[in-house]
């Protein structure tokens with residue numbers, strides 16, 4: 127097929143999810159001069175923080191530089207797990223061990239319970255499918271690592287995980303590409319933008335104010351709190367929360383030096399016949415790979431399209447180029463989809479901390495919830511909720527397992543990830559080599 131033929135006639139460079147919830151264009155209303163708690167960033171973390179604060183009797187104000195929900199929260203793959211990815215490092219090992227790891231895993235599972243309870247409580251229609259996840263083994267060597275983790279995962283998170291060998295794999299996925307996998311029973315997928323829309327509506331119903339199109343440009347201490355400069359004037363705030371994740375700029379002290387923004391990409395195919403969709407994803411699982419530069423995919427909530435994601439490029443590039451790369455990766459896994467064209471291609475930014483762990487805390491008096499490490503549907507909601515609880519309850523100790531530890535940085539890092547192309551290309555090379563050494567087709 128010629129390269130140009132992979133694009134549908136109505137190909138778009140916006141997230142396919144925006145057909146289900148389009149981040150709203152707010153009319154430019156007059157902003158309040160004072161805010162009880164001002165939240166910078168209106169994604170999952172920001173609106174979840176606002177929802178908990180408003181339900182706790184406070185008066186939060188959420189500001190987003192773009193349209194509300196425009197960030198990663200309406201662009202992601204919608205895969206939901208409670209702790210499966212938390213603290214994983216690209217080589218496949220764990221960022222932390224021992225008691226801390228146990229606490230982090232237990233707390234991640236609590237995050238998933240909290241998200242599902244929030245969806246239920248506010249009756250958010252977001253296509254939640256509790257159909258589990260298939261973690262696909264990139265090479266046979268990855269099996270041992272997973273076998274050694276699985277008991278902990280089941281004991282600490284209730285993941286309901288089990289190994290699947292290559293022979294059984296066809297029951298999970300219509301592909302022979304992998305060396306088997308791991309089924310995570312307690313997992314699934316949802317419509318990420320509709321989830322966002324439901325959370326925003328719930329926060330507003332509870333009394334929170336939220337405005338898009340307002341960029342926060344500076345934050346400085348002032349008597350009684352903080353003076354927050356915005357693109358639409360100054361606001362006096364009692365407390366400030368930074369919830370800007372992969373879009374964090376030079377706002378609050380050195381926070382931008384503590385996370386690495388990484389752009390990651392997705393495509394949505396055009397609709398396919400129901401029989402073809404069933405044959406590639408017979409159990410409608412969410413799928414993610416164990417390689418260093420992860421690919422992930424799932425069917426759309428109506429079961430007609432494949433939504434396929436990954437870090438297509440580590441250099442800035444256009445949506446048609448990243449679409450062609452992801453289409454090629456998709457066809458390597460599913461040759462039967464070679465004629466399926468791409469309807470949408472888009473990218474978004476995630477935040478990778480130097481210790482690969484999500485964080486909440488206080489930096490020079492300003493609260494923050496940052497560092498999803500690429501898995502933020504559960505986690506950023508949980509961190510936003512955690513920050514709100516800290517403000518409401520003022521506990522003496524940490525509010526959860528992600529609270530309090532300092533976010534590390536590196537003396538040579540000032541917020542521009544100049545090393546990403548080199549590191550990313552190295553990881554891609556290692557993935558390729560691992561497959562070659564296992565005598566499997568490399569990509």
Ligand SMILES: Cc1cc2nc3c(=O)[nH]c(=O)nc-3n(C[C@H](O)[C@H](O)[C@H](O)COP(=O)(O)OP(=O)(O)OC[C@H]3O[C@@H](n4cnc5c(N)ncnc54)[C@H](O)[C@@H]3O)c2cc1C
Nearest residue numbers: 167169170171191197198199202203205342474498502503
């Ligand atoms: C392509 C892709 C696929 C993904 N797939 C998955 C997945 O399947 N499962 C999963 O769990 N996670 C996934 N993620 C990660 C997940 O989407 C994010 O972790 C999560 O949405 C982050 O939420 P957030 O609220 O912290 O940040 P965001 O939703 O990114 O919101 C941050 C907001 O801050 C705003 N902002 C920045 N600076 C300012 C300022 N100065 N003033 C005002 N506003 C500002 C931005 O405009 C932005 O809207 C994926 C991410 C991407 C990009």
